[in-house]
Amino acid sequence: MYLVAIAWAYVALTMAAAEALSPQGTLLGAFITLLLYGVLPLGLLLYILGTPGRKRRRRAAESLAEGDASGHAAAGPAEGLAAEREEA
Template identity: 85%
Template sequence: MYLVAIAWAYVALMMAAAEALSPQGTLFGAFITLLLYGVLPLGLLMYILGTPGRKRRRQAQELAAQADASGHAPTGSAQGLAAERKEA
C-alpha cells in the first residue's frame, strides 16, 4: 500500500517540479499540480485503503470495552478463536 503511495507522490512531485522549472510554467501552477495530482488523490487513496485497519481497531476497542464492562474476557467466537470443550 505504501509503495504505491510513495511512487505516486514521487511522480506528482516531479510533475510539479517540471511545471515550476518550465519556461512557460509558474510556481502557482506547480502548487496546483502538486495539490490536484498529488495531495488530494493520495489522501483519498490512503483513506480508502486504511478503512479495514480502522474497522479492526474499532472492533478491538469495542471488545475491550465489553470485557471491561462485564469483568470477563470476550468469548472465543468474538476473537476468531474456537471454543474449548471439556471432555467428560
C-alpha cells in the same frame, strides 16, 4: 500499499517541479499540480485503503470495553498458557 503511494508522490512531485522550472510554467501552476495530482488523490487513496484497519481497531477496542464492563477479565495473548513458576 505504501509503495504505490510513494511512487505516486514521486511522480506528482516531478510533475510539479517540471511545471515550476518550465519557461512557460509558474509556481502557482506547480502548487496546483502538486495539490490536484498529488495530495488530494493520495489522501483519498490512503483513507480508502486504511478503512479495514480502522474497522479492525474499532472492533478490538469495543470488544475490550465490553469485556471490562461485564466484570470478566479481558482475553489476552497469554490466556491458556501455563503460569510461570517462581524459583525460591
